[in-house]
Amino acid sequence: MGGAPFLETLDEPTMALLKRRWLRKRWMRGETILVHGETGADVYFVVEGMARASVMSEDGKSVSYTEFVAGDIFGEFAAIDQAPRSTDVVAVTDMTVARLPGAAFRGLVEEDPGFTWALLRHFADVSRQMNQRVYEFSTLLVRERLVRELVRLARIGTPEGASIVVAPAPTHQELAARISTHREAVSREMSRLSKMGLVRRISGTLVISEIERLRELSLDGIADDGVENAL
Numbered sequence: 001m002g003g004a005p006f007l008e009t010l011d012e013p014t015m016a017l018l019k020r021r022w023l024r025k026r027w028m029r030g031e032t033i034l035v036h037g038e039t040g041a042d043v044y045f046v047v048e049g050m051a052r053a054s055v056m057s058e059d060g061k062s063v064s065y066t067e068f069v070a071g072d073i074f075g076e077f078a079a080i081d082q083a084p085r086s087t088d089v090v091a092v093t094d095m096t097v098a099r100l101p102g103a104a105f106r107g108l109v110e111e112d113p114g115f116t117w118a119l120l121r122h123f124a125d126v127s128r129q130m131n132q133r134v135y136e137f138s139t140l141l142v143r144e145r146l147v148r149e150l151v152r153l154a155r156i157g158t159p160e161g162a163s164i165v166v167a168p169a170p171t172h173q174e175l176a177a178r179i180s181t182h183r184e185a186v187s188r189e190m191s192r193l194s195k196m197g198l199v200r201r202i203s204g205t206l207v208i209s210e211i212e213r214l215r216e217l218s219l220d221g222i223a224d225d226g227v228e229n230a231l
Contacts, residue, residue, distance in 0.1 A: 003125040005071025006118065007045060014114040018045075021108070022098040027051075027091040034075060034089040041079045041102025046072045049095020050156060053087040054177075063177045064170075065133075067092065069156045073122065079105045092168065137180050143189045145179040148218045150199065154211050162210065169206035 007015065024047060027033060033044065036055055046068050053074065054064040068074050068089070078085055079102040100108075108115045136145050157164035170178075172186040179186075193199045198214055200207050208214060 003121070005046075005069065006073040006122050007071040009118045009121060011114050014108075014112055014118070017112060018100070018108065018115070019098075021104045022100045024096055024098045027095050027097055029091055029094050031091045032088060033091060033097065034085050034087065036086065036088045037084045039078075039084055040075075041082065041105075042075060043073065043079045043100045043102065043105045044075045044089075045098040045100070046070050046074075047096040047098050049091065049093045049097075051089050051095060051097075052092050053089050055087050061177065064174055065178055067153075067156050076105070076119070076122075078102075142179065142181045142185045143192070144218075145181070146175065146186060146189050147193075147214060149175065149179050150193075150208060151211070151215055151218045153206070154208050154214070157206075157208065160207075164208045164211050166206040166208065168204055169201055 003009075010018065022045065027049070033051060034040075048070055051068045051074070052064050053066050053068065054062050056062055074089055075085070077083070109119065136148060140148070153166050153170065154164045157166040159165075172190065173183045175190075176183045176186045190199065198208065198210055198217075200209065
């Protein structure tokens with residue numbers, strides 16, 4: 001999400017307690033960790049690698065909306081309300097994930113105030129991020145939504161000098177699904193950003209060349225060039 005990864009917000013005693021109770025497992029790229037609609041109350045923590053959350057629409061389109069990277073938590077909602085899983089979660093890279101049984105998770109919530117407050121801060125961040133997306137979908141043009149999404153994606157990238165490299169690069173279709181538009185609109189706007197020297201694709205990666213300039217555009221908007229992009 002938008003704040004620090006969940007595990008980074010825990011103090012050392014809480015982190016030590018958590019490590020004594022979780023079980024680590026390796027997942028290979030492309031493996032499904034959670035399935036939308038299934039039952040289960042285990043909670044997961046990303047130790048290494050990256051996973052992606054998505055849901056399938058009624059017309060068969062996969063809609064991705066966030067990635068989980070090292071330090072992130074997922075599966076916690078079902079552990080709290082016992083409802084079915086709300087998304088699929090698939091490994092985007094080879095990864096190590098720690099699993100905490102639902103009962104152990106609830107026990108930590110009840111006995112460790114540090115863990116509980118970290119969880120509350122996490123939920124506040126999730127809520128703020130979702131509110132922000134609703135605002136963007138309702139009020140911003142495609143090019144403005146795309147720029148903000150690229151700024152969010154930069155969080156999972158690797159700094160290389162003045163650039164940030166996101167690997168693997170999301171496809172234009174995946175970006176379109178994330179910002180509620182169509183692939184052609186994303187292709188057009190990515191071409192525009194490339195001509196501005198802000199992004200480029202190299203060997204299956206997305207290179208964000210000037211992240212600070214991109215952040216400025218995400219706040220100030222991009223001047224309209226007369227091309228329709230309000231879809």
